[in-house]
Amino acid sequence: GFRVPKSLKNPEIWYEINAYSGRKLLIVGLVVVLVAPLLYIIPGLDVDTYALIIAGVIGVGLTIALIWSFMYLGRL
Numbered sequence: 001g002f003r004v005p006k007s008l009k010n011p012e013i014w015y016e017i018n019a020y021s022g023r024k025l026l027i028v029g030l031v032v033v034l035v036a037p038l039l040y041i042i043p044g045l046d047v048d049t050y051a052l053i054i055a056g057v058i059g060v061g062l063t064i065a066l067i068w069s070f071m072y073l074g075r076l
Contacts, residue, residue, distance in 0.1 A: 002014070006073060024064075032058055032061070039053055
């Protein structure tokens with residue numbers, strides 16, 4: 001879960017921030033599921049480039065989800 005002092009001290013905040021983060025992580029997963037097959041059908045795209053793009057999508061998505069989650073936690 002989202003283990004930071006603020007969420008560990010208050011069960012309501014714990015559940016709220018974990019639900020919020022979970023929704024954002026689900027979105028990241030869905031984007032990866034959509035992007036991966038679309039990239040696969042691009043002609044001439046080698047496996048290394050494919051892997052780097054997918055890794056980039058995952059990295060950027062997780063970073064954005066984490067930043068948004070901390071911003072949301074700050075508002076709780």
